Amino acid sequence: MDLNLDKYKYKYQVRVRNFEVDSLGIVHNAIYLEYCETARFEYIRELGFKFLPGSVIDDGIRIMVKRNEINYYHPARIDELIDVYTRISYIKNSSYCFEHVLINPETNIVYCDNKSIQVNLNLNNNRPERIADKYRKLIIDFEGKNIEIINT
Amino acid sequence: MDLNLDKYKYKYQVRVRNFEVDSLGIVHNAIYLEYCETARFEYIRELGFKFLPGSVIDDGIRIMVKRNEINYYHPARIDELIDVYTRISYIKNSSYCFEHVLINPETNIVYCDNKSIQVNLNLNNNRPERIADKYRKLIIDFEGKNIEIINT
Amino acid sequence: MDLNLDKYKYKYQVRVRNFEVDSLGIVHNAIYLEYCETARFEYIRELGFKFLPGSVIDDGIRIMVKRNEINYYHPARIDELIDVYTRISYIKNSSYCFEHVLINPETNIVYCDNKSIQVNLNLNNNRPERIADKYRKLIIDFEGKNIEIINT
Amino acid sequence: MDLNLDKYKYKYQVRVRNFEVDSLGIVHNAIYLEYCETARFEYIRELGFKFLPGSVIDDGIRIMVKRNEINYYHPARIDELIDVYTRISYIKNSSYCFEHVLINPETNIVYCDNKSIQVNLNLNNNRPERIADKYRKLIIDFEGKNIEIINT
Numbered sequence: 001m002d003l004n005l006d007k008y009k010y011k012y013q014v015r016v017r018n019f020e021v022d023s024l025g026i027v028h029n030a031i032y033l034e035y036c037e038t039a040r041f042e043y044i045r046e047l048g049f050k051f052l053p054g055s056v057i058d059d060g061i062r063i064m065v066k067r068n069e070i071n072y073y074h075p076a077r078i079d080e081l082i083d084v085y086t087r088i089s090y091i092k093n094s095s096y097c098f099e100h101v102l103i104n105p106e107t108n109i110v111y112c113d114n115k116s117i118q119v120n121l122n123l124n125n126n127r128p129e130r131i132a133d134k135y136r137k138l139i140i141d142f143e144g145k146n147i148e149i150i151n152t
Numbered sequence: 153m154d155l156n157l158d159k160y161k162y163k164y165q166v167r168v169r170n171f172e173v174d175s176l177g178i179v180h181n182a183i184y185l186e187y188c189e190t191a192r193f194e195y196i197r198e199l200g201f202k203f204l205p206g207s208v209i210d211d212g213i214r215i216m217v218k219r220n221e222i223n224y225y226h227p228a229r230i231d232e233l234i235d236v237y238t239r240i241s242y243i244k245n246s247s248y249c250f251e252h253v254l255i256n257p258e259t260n261i262v263y264c265d266n267k268s269i270q271v272n273l274n275l276n277n278n279r280p281e282r283i284a285d286k287y288r289k290l291i292i293d294f295e296g297k298n299i300e301i302i303n304t
Numbered sequence: 305m306d307l308n309l310d311k312y313k314y315k316y317q318v319r320v321r322n323f324e325v326d327s328l329g330i331v332h333n334a335i336y337l338e339y340c341e342t343a344r345f346e347y348i349r350e351l352g353f354k355f356l357p358g359s360v361i362d363d364g365i366r367i368m369v370k371r372n373e374i375n376y377y378h379p380a381r382i383d384e385l386i387d388v389y390t391r392i393s394y395i396k397n398s399s400y401c402f403e404h405v406l407i408n409p410e411t412n413i414v415y416c417d418n419k420s421i422q423v424n425l426n427l428n429n430n431r432p433e434r435i436a437d438k439y440r441k442l443i444i445d446f447e448g449k450n451i452e453i454i455n456t
Numbered sequence: 457m458d459l460n461l462d463k464y465k466y467k468y469q470v471r472v473r474n475f476e477v478d479s480l481g482i483v484h485n486a487i488y489l490e491y492c493e494t495a496r497f498e499y500i501r502e503l504g505f506k507f508l509p510g511s512v513i514d515d516g517i518r519i520m521v522k523r524n525e526i527n528y529y530h531p532a533r534i535d536e537l538i539d540v541y542t543r544i545s546y547i548k549n550s551s552y553c554f555e556h557v558l559i560n561p562e563t564n565i566v567y568c569d570n571k572s573i574q575v576n577l578n579l580n581n582n583r584p585e586r587i588a589d590k591y592r593k594l595i596i597d598f599e600g601k602n603i604e605i606i607n608t
Contacts, residue, residue, distance in 0.1 A: 017342055019180040023230040028171040029521040030489035037485070038321055065485040068526045078175040169494055181341070181369040185334035190473055217333040222372045323484040327534040332475040382479040
């Protein structure tokens with residue numbers, strides 16, 4: 001995980017809601033994955049894609065989460081603001097990797113980080129499929145020199 | 153709402169989980185609707201129906217919630233057991249009404265009650281449609297004299 | 305429920321997220337209660353109150369939901385925007401009533417409405433307690449002629 | 457992750473509920489963490505501990521999640537049963553590691569696996585603290601030869 005925030009060109013803000021905490025009064029460990037996913041959807045929307053029921057992105061692109069790694073550093077509490085720094089760190093043939101750092105914008109406390117590997121699946125056979133060039137280009141153009149392009 | 157438990161022939165038990173409470177440390181008000189719905193699914197399974205992705209019940213029956221009324225009497229907390237007493241109080245042409253009373257099995261404290269009106273929708277035009285006789289009969293046979301049959 | 309939107313002085317917008325739908329591909333019936341509650345928190349923040357862990361509002365005011373009524377008119381789907389129109393329709397000694405209408409801002413489709421009765425509880429004995437005058441005044445001033453003040 | 461199921465002495469079963477799927481009709485990636493946590497709570501209960509509001513386990517032990525790794529292999533759908541195989545693979549001074557494999561009991565399809573590192577925090581200063589001997593012993597006795605004891 002790269003915690004150098006200069007590499008993150010996209011940021012999405014959430015506020016901790018009453019029902020997102022657990023019995024310790026802190027944001028439940030699964031909820032951070034919701035925050036990160038919401039940021040990913042907004043990132044993808046920013047790139048110009050629409051979401052449709054039954055497939056995550058238009059043109060029949062269906063992205064699924066393959067792996068999540070999440071480290072918890074500091075618990076968030078009700079009403080706190082969280083900036084979800086979001087970037088795609090690498091892109092391969094049929095997969096890419098989102099990295100997120102979740103930070104309090106007022107105190108700069110790091111709540112957690114998340115590395116989330118996504119894979120593009122063919123709608124018919126559910127097998128990994130090369131990410132369409134149109135979509136690859138949008139990602140690579142947006143991330144610029146910070147994205148690693150891995151040819152496999 | 154009928155709080156006379158003798159009328160309830162079905163009961164489903166849940167246990168409050170860590171992430172179902174809110175910042176007051178009590179079960180969040182929306183979560184009780186999840187408990188009630190889970191009890192409804194198990195009730196319907198008990199009657200012999202299967203659930204399929206994309207339609208709630210087999211044979212293309214698609215039941216949707218039309219209205220919920222819920223009264224909160226006593227807050228539930230982590231790890232407490234809740235018996236979700238469940239019955240269908242009336243059946244009309246295309247709709248029926250579930251009634252739930254949520255009770256602690258050890259202390260008999262009533263947490264809340266929920267009246268949930270469900271409507272059967274035609275899969276093609278989304279309009280209310282008469283509930284299939286096979287399904288009506290199973291419900292009426294199960295509930296016996298306690299169900300009100302309303303011909304509209 | 306008053307569906308006359310002119311009476312609603314506060315509006316909060318949400319967007320349906322990927323994980324808020326159910327197996328029918330529509331927003332789950334319990335999730336609308338989360339939308340309404342989030343709007344209530346923002347309404348209260350707008351009035352100048354802060355939220356603290358362990359008590360919903362500062363000065364030790366602890367508001368709990370006593371009853372929810374919700375009618376579902378049209379299902380919302382992933383990525384749709386929802387304006388949550390929000391007002392307090394009446395205030396009594398220790399309770400008040402929020403009314404919400406959830407509308408698509410582009411099509412004006414009404415998704416659902418929600419009436420949510422809240423009660424102010426004493427932190428020590430959990431009994432209903434008169435809502436503090438400072439807080440009453442803020443609500444009544446904000447709602448103006450549209451709020452009903454019920455002396456009990 | 458050890459996928460050898462012989463090492464897993466504890467198993468907890470859940471059934472996918474209507475509201476746990478996302479817009480693709482499959483269980484949302486964050487929900488599996490809820491399943492795993494629920495299994496962990498039942499595992500700990502099996503060992504003889506009680507859960508109290510405000511602290512996860514009695515005697516003031518407060519366990520927090522430090523890191524989650526989760527690999528998704530096959531999507532689960534509404535109504536499917538999931539066996540959550542659960543074990544503690546190692547225990548250190550103030551932390552231990554839960555490993556989970558989520559399997560369909562009928563088809564043996566592996567849905568996902570999860571490695572979840574937990575840390576014991578002192579209630580007063582929030583610093584990692586040696587796990588109490590009474591609690592260590594119960595874990596080590598239960599896991600037997602399959603747990604790795606790491607002295608740090």
